[in-house]
Amino acid sequence: MMTILITMMVMTCVSVGLMAVCAIISKKSILDREKMSPFECGFDPKSSSRIPFSIQFFLIAVLFLIFDIEIVIILPMVLTMSSSMIKTWFMTVSMFIIILMAGLLHEWKNGILEWAN
Structure with missing residues (x-):
């Protein structure tokens, strides 16, 4: 205490x-x-x-940071593959990648990834 x-x-x-x-x-x-x-x-x-500051550059920089952090999260998943049940591991990785792809698709549909307007 x-x-x-x-x-x-x-x-x-x-x-x-x-x-x-x-x-x-x-x-x-x-x-x-x-x-x-x-x-x-x-x-x-x-x-x-x-x-004037380009908001498009800022959004691309934020996306880079987000995907960079997600790679750091994915790397330990490879190490835990041998010590965990393969079905649970596969479900966890699949859900993580589905969420990643859904976010990327959402950003693509909203035009955030378009550099030149």
Whole structure:
């Protein structure tokens, strides 16, 4: 019981410490806001200095991460094949791949995978 209490106190201290560090860092960026603004030879900029972010690129990146994590989940299934019942193992892997394929089909039907519109 005492170890749980000590662990909770340490987690609270670490969280409060991280929040304090973030608050100190953000105050510095608020003070330097004028320095961070775009500057073109003393004149106001004619256009935005930042290129708009492509939401399509973000969606493809998220899909890559999802499938990357799913591969990490699938790899241990190969190791457990020899130590588990083959019928249970096959059902688990089949359901996992069916859910994966259903998600991919859903994304394909919604046009998320279309790079150029």
